[in-house]
Amino acid sequence: MSKNPEFVKFDKVDKSYDGKVLVVKDLQLDIAEGEFITMLGPSGSGKTTCLMMLAGFETPTHGEILLDGNIISNIPPHKRGIGMVFQNYALFPHMTVYENLAFPLRVRKVAKDEIDKKVDKALSMVSLNGFETRMPAQLSGGQQQRVAVARALVFDPAVVLMDEPLGALDKNLRESMQYEIKHIHESIGVTVVYVTHDQSEALTMSNRIAVFNDGKVQQLSNPAELYEKPVNSFVAEFIGENNTFNGEIVDIDKDKCKVKLDNSEILANPISVKSKGEKTTVSLRPERALINPSEKMDNMFTGKIEEVIYHGDHTRVRLNLLGSSEFILKVPNSTSNLELKVSQDINIGWNSVDARALDPK
Amino acid sequence: MSSETKQILTTDGIPLEVSLKKAEKKNKIKAFLLVAPLLLFLVITYIFPIGDMFMRSVDDRMVTNMLPKTFKAMEKWENLEELPPEEVYRGFYEDYKVLVEKQEHGKLGQRLNKEKNGFNTITKRLFRQIKRNKIDESISIKEQINKIHKRWRNVEFWLAIKRTAPPYTMAKYLKGMDMYVASDGSIAQVDEDRRIHRILWLRTLEIAFFVTLFSFFMGYPIAHLLATLPMKYSNLLMICVLLPFWTSLLVRTASWMILLQQQGVVNDFFVMIGLVGDDNRPEMMYNKVGTYVAMTQILLPFMVLPLYSVMKTISPSLMRAGKSLGGTPFVAFWKVYFPLTIPGIGAGCLLVFILAIGYYITPALVGGASGTLISNQIAFHMKTTLDWSFASAMGLMLLTGVLVIYWIYNKLVGVDNIKLG
Numbered sequence: 001m002s003k004n005p006e007f008v009k010f011d012k013v014d015k016s017y018d019g020k021v022l023v024v025k026d027l028q029l030d031i032a033e034g035e036f037i038t039m040l041g042p043s044g045s046g047k048t049t050c051l052m053m054l055a056g057f058e059t060p061t062h063g064e065i066l067l068d069g070n071i072i073s074n075i076p077p078h079k080r081g082i083g084m085v086f087q088n089y090a091l092f093p094h095m096t097v098y099e100n101l102a103f104p105l106r107v108r109k110v111a112k113d114e115i116d117k118k119v120d121k122a123l124s125m126v127s128l129n130g131f132e133t134r135m136p137a138q139l140s141g142g143q144q145q146r147v148a149v150a151r152a153l154v155f156d157p158a159v160v161l162m163d164e165p166l167g168a169l170d171k172n173l174r175e176s177m178q179y180e181i182k183h184i185h186e187s188i189g190v191t192v193v194y195v196t197h198d199q200s201e202a203l204t205m206s207n208r209i210a211v212f213n214d215g216k217v218q219q220l221s222n223p224a225e226l227y228e229k230p231v232n233s234f235v236a237e238f239i240g241e242n243n244t245f246n247g248e249i250v251d252i253d254k255d256k257c258k259v260k261l262d263n264s265e266i267l268a269n270p271i272s273v274k275s276k277g278e279k280t281t282v283s284l285r286p287e288r289a290l291i292n293p294s295e296k297m298d299n300m301f302t303g304k305i306e307e308v309i310y311h312g313d314h315t316r317v318r319l320n321l322l323g324s325s326e327f328i329l330k331v332p333n334s335t336s337n338l339e340l341k342v343s344q345d346i347n348i349g350w351n352s353v354d355a356r357a358l359d360p361k
Numbered sequence: 362m363s364s365e366t367k368q369i370l371t372t373d374g375i376p377l378e379v380s381l382k383k384a385e386k387k388n389k390i391k392a393f394l395l396v397a398p399l400l401l402f403l404v405i406t407y408i409f410p411i412g413d414m415f416m417r418s419v420d421d422r423m424v425t426n427m428l429p430k431t432f433k434a435m436e437k438w439e440n441l442e443e444l445p446p447e448e449v450y451r452g453f454y455e456d457y458k459v460l461v462e463k464q465e466h467g468k469l470g471q472r473l474n475k476e477k478n479g480f481n482t483i484t485k486r487l488f489r490q491i492k493r494n495k496i497d498e499s500i501s502i503k504e505q506i507n508k509i510h511k512r513w514r515n516v517e518f519w520l521a522i523k524r525t526a527p528p529y530t531m532a533k534y535l536k537g538m539d540m541y542v543a544s545d546g547s548i549a550q551v552d553e554d555r556r557i558h559r560i561l562w563l564r565t566l567e568i569a570f571f572v573t574l575f576s577f578f579m580g581y582p583i584a585h586l587l588a589t590l591p592m593k594y595s596n597l598l599m600i601c602v603l604l605p606f607w608t609s610l611l612v613r614t615a616s617w618m619i620l621l622q623q624q625g626v627v628n629d630f631f632v633m634i635g636l637v638g639d640d641n642r643p644e645m646m647y648n649k650v651g652t653y654v655a656m657t658q659i660l661l662p663f664m665v666l667p668l669y670s671v672m673k674t675i676s677p678s679l680m681r682a683g684k685s686l687g688g689t690p691f692v693a694f695w696k697v698y699f700p701l702t703i704p705g706i707g708a709g710c711l712l713v714f715i716l717a718i719g720y721y722i723t724p725a726l727v728g729g730a731s732g733t734l735i736s737n738q739i740a741f742h743m744k745t746t747l748d749w750s751f752a753s754a755m756g757l758m759l760l761t762g763v764l765v766i767y768w769i770y771n772k773l774v775g776v777d778n779i780k781l782g
Contacts, residue, residue: 055685077684078693090682094700103696104686155687 004068007033007191008159013063015049023049025215031193036185038194038202041212047195051161054193056080083152083160087167089144091136097147098132104155122154125184142173149181162194166201178204199239203227211235232272233358236283243327245282246360249273256352262323267298267352272359279360286330288354297349303327305344321348418754421530427469428456432526445519450503461491477521483510533754565734568652569717575657576664576713584668602665614723617655621646647729655723660716664709671705707774715763735759
């Protein structure tokens, strides 16, 4: 089966609700067949609007959405054949689990024994066999969630949309559901468009992540690249933790630049800066800075410990470094670093390649 | 959990249940005292009047109290084909003499006349004989009375007296259904041209049914709109729905009279747009049309409010889910949305139907002859004929009807499913 790299295509899509503010601006996004793509962003960034446009509950103000090469902007939702898992599950409270799952098949006039077979298969996929006669209110949150997933998949849709489906679950259940959904996706190869504001959810589940902010896709790449190589300071800030320094470029080379801070200078990796004199925000992941580095690193400074917070598997250390008291270090727990004490001075080092000079904040 | 129920003790050794009861006793007393005024109010204004109404509707002790000796003697009257024995005549004579002294004999005559036509004449004759002291108590009273009028020699009249003996009667209820107890004791129908109550009962049911139906078809979309519109508009619409509530019922009915009368606003408009000729204005008032229109408008909020409160709780994502799963908008509505509104429909319909079945002012004012309901008949007997026992009987029949409807509803939909708000 050859995969269509443009199975779902947003082509220059704009969306405005009131004619004054654009909620989605000039969206250009291709989703490949069988891909698990996540739209990640803060609330109000336009990600849910994109999903609603794809589902057919909202119409684009401008531009087209294509599904498998066909323009679907004028097709009503019930003819799109797109499965959807809603934020609050949206299970029909007056129907049993079986009836909920049979609903999409019954409206498609599928034969009775075929329905039984498909419902059974879908339920076993989410390991809920034997729950057919229960009402949704008799199920726990996690079980309702699984029913919702099964219902969105039971009629073999080409695309499944998930709108923050795990938002209402507690942390442990959320994590196990993440793996479960990921495994279901891998086993049946359906195209999934997933919306969330939870970055760890996005990182663990997706093939690719589209980070939304202000109606625009800020970065579209796979989870590792997104985390390791954010292209702008919003993405760097939004995904994971980072330490930032605001400064000005004083010297720039091909893969190194010198950034002048308030009262010192650091070396960084020029990503979105081009010339001397530009303002920049340097982003550094906390785990990339080391205490008393054994090897030679091109950024070496001394800082004073302000706070030590024990997190079990690691310890977070807040330092006063280079004029900022918000510098965070993540230290894996081992016997060697148990002597970290407040107001102690320590040596910190990092490589300039990990310090990414991005657009100024 | 262990299968055997072992008594659990508190640390002081008191059984847990006892301790719990003690702790909750104070709260229970407090709670009871809080609702006590309401309970008292209900007993005084609701249960007591209904009991009184019931007593009134079956009470027939007047004759029983007036003729104690007669009825005592009648216990020995065995052959009902023949005239009663001397003791009955004597008892009746003695009772009647007491009534004459108390000047209550006229009441008895009227009451017996209702039971059997012609009684008034013969009791008056008896009265005159007693006044003139023409009756000799030392000889057979039976013969003397039989001589007064030939009707006294007719066993039918004595049977009529016997029928009034029980202190309680169902006659008022039978009358409410256009039936009566015939002279032979069987239940018979009133002549066809005198059956008015049955028509009224049927008309009441018909009007209540159609008013409920109209309210439902008009209220459902309004309630849906109220539940789905943005706050700004839904508040305004809500005020429009509630506005009639804030206006006096009488004023609203009167304004319908202004609108619907033959020279009224609606008719003027019809003539203006050429729908009807000026000399051919349709009658929209003093008939069923007027009753339907005015009652539907007045009862509409009672349909809208329960529906609205139920629809408000239905998440819009359910309809979306229905559509995204492949249901057409109609299928999504019919299979998903509509079943979820049934509790509201049930509550609204029950409320409107029960209110409509006992409606009084509006049909009285705009109903005319063909648009009046059973409650108007009850009011007529309360105020005009002063037959309170008959009014009570019909009131209770109405109440029973409502309870039956409630029972049927409970069987069909389940009262637990009602949602009033």
